[in-house]
Amino acid sequence: MCGRYTLLAEEVEILKEFGLDHKIPNYEPRYNIAPGQKVLAIIHDGKEKRAGFLKWGLVPFWAKDPKIGYKVINARSETAHEKPSFKQLMAKRRCLIVADSFYEWQRTDEGKQAKRISPKDRKLFAFAGLWDKWGKDEEDMFTCTILTKEANEFMSPIHDRMPVILPHEKQEEWIEPVKWGADEAAGFISQLKTDELDAYDVSDIVNSPKNDDPECIKPIA
Template identity: 65%
Template sequence: MCGRYTLLADELEILQEFGIDQPIADYEPSYNIAPGQNVLAIIHDGNQKRAGYLRWGLVPSWANDEKIGYKMINARSETAHEKPSFKPLMARKRCLIVADSFYEWKRDGEEKQPKRIRLGDRGLFAFAGLWDKWEQGDQKLFTCTILTKEANDFMQDIHHRMPIILPKHKEDAWIEAGNQPPEAVHRFLASLKTEDFQAYDVASYVNSAKNNDAGCIAPLA
């Protein structure tokens, strides 16, 4: 799964890395991005790529209650093209969710050791995400979920699931405008190569989403 991550880059670096022309309104780096928070995402509106904020935790357009979002922070890529909540989004509402590392907790007996995980050869990257718009009365929400898959050899030692990180040369294809058959999108995800990871232990300080400073990423001595 993916339940916590970081984005520490400055705005200019993000704009250059993803080829965005317009400034990012209200951009703030974060050491501890958690479900329920607004997260930086990129979509293609049919004319250009746009960066903005979506709330992490998908609320499908048909949902009666927005609280469902807390149960839908992740979507299994193996079945997303078949599930009513995700199938129409696989076809036409795909997004990049911008990050530069993520946290995962490795079980050790009764304890769980948090680890910070980064890509071995690049800083900024994008999770494969899905988004939707929900409206009820005067309330309007734009929300998202992160797609996951079975862990690779490196991650299996930490957790049995991992977020899908798009190879750099596949990012634009993921958010390409226009409808795509969900089955074709499923095959696209299944074909992606996994990049090399690096991981190190961090303190349980990161366990609380209220903590959002350099202490979250400080290596344990």
């Protein structure tokens, strides 16, 4: 799964990396982004790419209670095209969720060890995400979830799942307003190559979303 990540880049770096023409209102770097918080995402509205903030934790448009979002921070890419919560989103509401590393916890004999993980050769990347709009009593809520897949050889000793990290050359294609079916979107994800990753141990202060400062990414021996 993916339950925490970072985005430390300056705004100008993000604009350049993703070819965005407009500034990002209220952007600030983050060391410990957690579910339920606002996350930077990029969508294509049919005319242009737009960056903005979505709440992490998907609330489908048909949900009766928005609290469902706390349970839907990830979606399995292998089955998302079959699930009622995600099928239409795979076809029509795909997004990029901007990041530069993510955290995962590895089980050890001493307990769980937090690790910071990132691609070896990329300073910025995007998770493959899905988004939706939920509205009730004239209050619209825009939410998202991160797609995951089975862990690769590098990640499997750490966790059995990992987020889908889009290759640089596939980012645009994922959010293009093309008439994909849900099955086609799933096929696209299944054929992606995975970046080589690096990881190092960090302090368990990342366990609490209240901690959001440089100590979160500081390596420990």
